[in-house]
Amino acid sequence: MKKIIYSIAVLAMAAMTFTGCESIPAPYDLDYTDPNEGVDLGTPEGEGTVASPYNIARVLEILNNGEQTTNAVYVKGLVNSTQDFDVNYGNMTYLLVDEMGSKNTLMVYRGKYYNAQKFTSADQLQEGDTVVVSGVITLYNATPEMNAGSSIISINGKTDGSSTGGETTGTPSGTGTQADPYNVTAVLQLAQGLGSGEKSDPVYFKGKISSIKEVETTNYGNASYYISEDGTTTGDQFYVYHSFYLNNTKFTSTDQIHVGDDVVIYGTVTNYMGNTPETTGGDSYLVSITNNGGSTVGEGEVSTADADIVYTPSTDYGYEEKKPITTVATLGDGTTVSIIQSDGYTAPAYYPGEARIYAKNVITLSSSKKIEKVIINCASPASGKNYNGNDEAYATDGTHKVTVEKNSDTQVQFTGLNGSNVDIVNDYSGTSGGTQLRIKSMAIYYAD
Template sequence: MKKILYTMLVALMTAFTFTSCEDVPAPYDIPNGGNGGETTTEVAEGNGTVDSPYNPLAVVQYIKSLEAGVNSSDYVYIKGIVSSTKEISAQFGNASFYISADGTTTGTQFYVYRVKGLGNKNIASDDEVKVGDEVIICAKVVNYGGNTPETVQGEGYIYALNGKTEGGTTPSTGQATGDGSKENPFNSVAANQMASKLASGEKTDKQYYIKGKVVSVKEAFSAQFGNASFYISDDGKEDNKFYVFRTLYLGNEKWTEGKTNVAVGDEVVVCGSLINYMGNTPETVQGETYLVSLKSNGGGTETPDTPGDDIKGDFEYVVANCGLENATKLSTLTLTDGLTLTFDGGGNNSVPSFYTTGNAIRIYPKNTIKFESAKSIESLVFVCDEYNGALYNASGDISSTSGKTTISGSNLVISGINSKEFTLTNTSTVTGAPSQLRFTKVIVTYKK
């Protein structure tokens, strides 16, 4: 009897087990069916052209093949459906939003960052782009920070919106020209490329010259701040524009009322340090940039008088090209001509230093500079900085262990040195601007 009951109990438990398991889904999807559903696998599509745009997955894969933080050299086309919006701004004329292949937030999300609207024109209303819109984007792209694929700010626009286009074309990638020197300035393409190679927030260790025509003015020169921000390109058009951020005026001075302002179409040369701001915006560095020349659209060229340009010597040391960081306290500089400069504070808390304001080396009272050369030096000419109406020549109070000190215009001249080794000392006993020697260039003449 017990055996029969036991058999019945086993049978009952088996039946209950099978019944209970019938409605429990498998812990994984079964390909081609299983659980009565289908799996969806994203596939990268497109080659980035207008006829075959990348889908979000394909553009992400392409961007990950780029070096981190470096903009793509070419413009690419990307197609998708807006899955969420971050900022659609008529005020700033651009839009930031995410797209996916199907408009949902579950698939690959690609970040469209600060692009212009249809026809490469500014966004005109805050609802110009909405969730569910189908878009085709034309833009350069970047792997921002090495982990965020996105479009490059200011280098993209909406080519098509829900099937509508307004004549936008693929912007020219342009040809980089120039080496950044005064004689051969960068064009906007070369400046963008140089800055884009930097890490996020990193700036160049020296200043470069950049030439172009003004595309648009973001902030004109004003007496309040004395600086201006504008975009330049080779031909004054939007393609390949470079952002000149808060540059000072001619002569590395603040702009004042009555001076010519910058305008669209002007041809300019600027000199400044470059930075990859936030890892996605190549631009000049505020406070380390100034206008070298300004040719008004339809007008003449304005350039400041450059002290020392008419003085010839055997060797010139231009401080702006020294590759020093702002506010660097100086100890020793070895120049390319085999000349060594050794600096000392002389007991003053203010020690010899380099500042980008004026691009000058500052020598305060009691500070010294020791010159050591392989060849005997006949004379030195210090081209002194002029700033806000003050001439920083230490009022001529510079003594030398060899030679005689005189002032000639904005230059401080040490003549009759005839030595391979000598020391200069700032002997000024006054305070403020008259006590400082600030020089932007040293012109060396060797004994014949």
């Protein structure tokens, strides 16, 4: 029977007739009262990422605000006590605190060991250990807890490192965005925190190619290789499995990547069979390659490494897979991207990793700065079709109207603009048909 551990942070909640439900956010229309009013929970810290995990005070703050998480977050704390070790199922229930002896606790309920593997001994976790754990936080019958099935990322700073044959020693950094990609250790820990068969949301991560297993150019056009922080094979290694080339296109030559190249990769990661952290096969691609000080881009294409801001279609903007785009994306600097149906027959839609723009759909960019250029990286051709938009496509800032320049089958650009509001129209002679503009990323350049 599940043990209920009460803390000072939740005693007042016990009187409430509220029933928790695992993995379901608390209703936002509840007449919610903070039960910890007047109770010192400590200083909330962390962003819930592998590089910046929540502390216990931050977890309690979230729950006290009537919120819960549906996706796994990262939490760091001290093991205040172990409650139960189940040798049959290989899980353990334990309490985390920010300071030993504190009454403000988070129960990790039936958690798993490294890489979501089973605990084999109660001695694998000791009181006083500092742990980082990945899981869903919730409020269960007035008890703050992390749902069953969580996974330990590190104990006293040490990670399992099964993908490198030993303990990882690097320091995780980055937030997984294009502006701040995860380093090798961070993406390794992200994957290690997933259960077998699970995959992450798309993230950006970087490293230096340390070894190349295969570059397949005959059928699938993907590559498998390892990256590390410094390009050697002695440190933390992350396996990039069946990944594609720049702009999500196929590899066409084995010479397109080399050991020692600095790379930035975008895609989902997984923990294959619960013990092999790697990219999800066929669901990642190179964003940039730097070899001997120069950036490599596709033939005829322009590098977007110097863009002021980049829009990459994602569920982070409220988009739903295989459904019309109805929300406005706000980029890191405040610039917004609005995509509407306008005079077209078909509404623009989001598909995994791309925004699909149909005939006469309109993209509106609004910024506090004047925009002078936009470069769009498009999806790779398929079944004999390009997805780089109609030849009639144009952009206007209200004063200037510029026609599309097609750099390649997978890249187009609009130059000569000078306005803070820019409309990009996938124009066509009819309201349907023509060539879709499937946006993988859109680089925006400012005039000042």
